[in-house]
Amino acid sequence: MTTAADIVLGANQYGKGEVRLVRVTRDTATHEIEDLNVTTQLLGDFTDCHATGDNSKVVATDTQKNTVYAFAREHGVGTPENFLLTLSEHFNGSFEWVTGSVLSAESYAWDRIAVDGVGHDHAFARKGGEVRRTTVITEGGETVVVSGFTDATVLKSTGSEFHGFPRDRYTTLGETTDRILATSVTAWWRYAGTDVDFDKTYDAVRQLMLETFATQHSLSLQQTIYAMGSAVLEAFEDIVEVRLSCPNKHHFLVDLEPFGLDNPGEVFFAADRPYGLIQATVERSGGTRRPDVWAAVAGFC
């Protein structure tokens, strides 16, 4: 018969998975952003906590997460390799029972959004991920072209406010005059006809939307997406309607005060959910609505 004495703990490790860190360097008006997803795993003799519930050697995963954010403020990020090396030195050097660690980081690259051909100071588009899409619907002798893109992730590190919203007993959100605004734009537009230079129009619409995101001082994501859609309708006669679906990818300023550090809008927790989901159609007044067309395109847009 097997008894507890015959059972031992095998390989184990633990830490915090996917610490989403965005660091904004804002010493000058030209901001830099660093965007990482860090996972920490500590190795060592953690038999007691597994076998008896003695946590005296468990560096809490919450502490590990806090260390990632605090180090981003204290030491900066720099290369992900150097950032992890600094964290490794800390975890392995501070707790004698920690005999090793496995630290990993994903690093997401961002380009500056070009405005009039020049990289914007504080508006960025994430590299990759974006997909151009189109749907052509032919029915009853009529052909309708709807084009757009999904997952164009953009972020502005300033130039965004959100205040003046109603407060009730469930409202805890603070008002802000300076926040990160980040979203992953899904945009579709319906063409009036089919005689269009689709490549040229696609590039120009996409560019105009990103430029508008970059340059419009935002009072809400709703205002921003309306401005993006309006700019397209103003510039392109052969587009009759624009639909936008944009998750508000919240970035929360990390409270570093418990660690004796200030956080002047520099170190953020990039939450992946829940997100605000802001969706709008921008159309020409008096234009014909085509719910049948949109129904043929998956989802709201």
Ligand SMILES: O=c1[nH]c(=O)c2[nH]c(=O)[nH]c2[nH]1
């Ligand atoms: O731009 C925003 N629109 C909202 O409707 C909203 N709601 C919220 O909590 N934050 C924000 N931000």
